[in-house]
Amino acid sequence: MPDVDLSSVTLTLKLSAVTVFILLLIGTPIAWWLAHTRSRFKGPIGAVVALPLVLPPTVLGFYLLVLLGPQGPVGKLMQALGLGLLPFTFAGLVVASVLYSMPFVVQPLQNAFEAIGPRPLEVAASLRAGPWDRFLSVAVPLARPGFITAAVLGFAHTVGEFGLVLMIGGNIPGKTRVISVDIYNHVEALEYAQAHWLAGGLLVFAFAVLLILYSFNAKTRSF
Numbered sequence: 433m434p435d436v437d438l439s440s441v442t443l444t445l446k447l448s449a450v451t452v453f454i455l456l457l458i459g460t461p462i463a464w465w466l467a468h469t470r471s472r473f474k475g476p477i478g479a480v481v482a483l484p485l486v487l488p489p490t491v492l493g494f495y496l497l498v499l500l501g502p503q504g505p506v507g508k509l510m511q512a513l514g515l516g517l518l519p520f521t522f523a524g525l526v527v528a529s530v531l532y533s534m535p536f537v538v539q540p541l542q543n544a545f546e547a548i549g550p551r552p553l554e555v556a557a558s559l560r561a562g563p564w565d566r567f568l569s570v571a572v573p574l575a576r577p578g579f580i581t582a583a584v585l586g587f588a589h590t591v592g593e594f595g596l597v598l599m600i601g602g603n604i605p606g607k608t609r610v611i612s613v614d615i616y617n618h619v620e621a622l623e624y625a626q627a628h629w630l631a632g633g634l635l636v637f638a639f640a641v642l643l644i645l646y647s648f649n650a651k652t653r654s655f
Contacts, residue, residue, distance in 0.1 A: 437630060439606045440614040447522070447597075447610060448590040451529040455537040455586050456579070458530075463541035464567070482535045489532065493599030496528055500600075520602045525610075528600040529590050537586040544578020545571060581645060588641040592634065 466478055484492060500518045501507045507517055518524035548571060556566040572579070594612035601608030603617065611630055618627035 437614055437626065440609050440611050440630075441633075443522075443606070443608075444591055444610040444612075447525055447529060448587045450526055451533055451590045452537070452583050452586045454526070454530050455534060456583065459534060459537040459582070460541060463538045464545055464571075466538070466542045467545035481538050484532045485535050489593070489595035490599060492532060493528065493596045496531070496596075496600055500524065500527070519600055520604065520608060522601075522607060525597055525601045525608055528596050529593060532593060532596050533586045533589045536589045537582040540578045540582040540585060541575065544575035544581075547578075548574045577648070580648065584641055584645055588638065591637065 462477075462481065466474060466481075497519055498504050499506050500510075502511065502517060507519075510517060518527055552570050552574060553566050556570045561569065592612060593610065594616070597608070597610050598613055598616075601610070601613075603609050603613055609617075611634060615627050615630045615634075618624070618630070
């Protein structure tokens with residue numbers, strides 16, 4: 433496999449790992465709130481979280497470019513702070529990937545928190561456990577399958593991104609060129625052998641992810 437392909441594989445794995453880490457940090461409180469709130473804003477916020485499931489990646493990518501670009505509000509703020517612009521950088525890819533993969537992390541966590549039910553938390557509260565203690569010692573262990581599913585799905589979804597990362601990151605070797613963009617380049621150049629290596633690898637990866645998840649969920653339900 434050419435060095436440029438290896439760099440795109442390494443970059444994709446790094447992007448996916450960073451994205452999942454950030455999503456678990458910010459997605460967990462969002463999922464917890466959605467699972468327990470009775471606020472009238474639950475519907476709108478849940479819809480915003482799920483929006484990437486139905487929104488074309490190019491639409492999200494376009495508005496992110498407008499928002500993060502030199503004339504956008506975030507872009508102007510970044511330049512005023514001397515931090516530079518996010519489009520066509522690895523940091524920009526991370527921001528886009530976090531937004532695009534959010535429902536694949538938040539929704540499994542929300543389902544896991546809802547499945548716990550109020551009873552275990554009420555018992556912990558009757559034993560004088562504080563809110564943080566109830567969350568860390570009761571909710572998190574009981575929701576472990578949801579955390580595993582969320583992490584695996586978030587990672588796999590980020591690995592397979594194409595339209596969004598192409599619009600936000602461009603096609604810069606070693607900096608923003610991920611596997612999906614590399615495959616596109618090989619196909620455009622009629623380099624089908626190189627494209628087969630990468631596409632076949634993603635196919636095997638996707639099958640393995642689904643197989644592991646189905647096996648894990650079946651094993652969890654058996655207990």
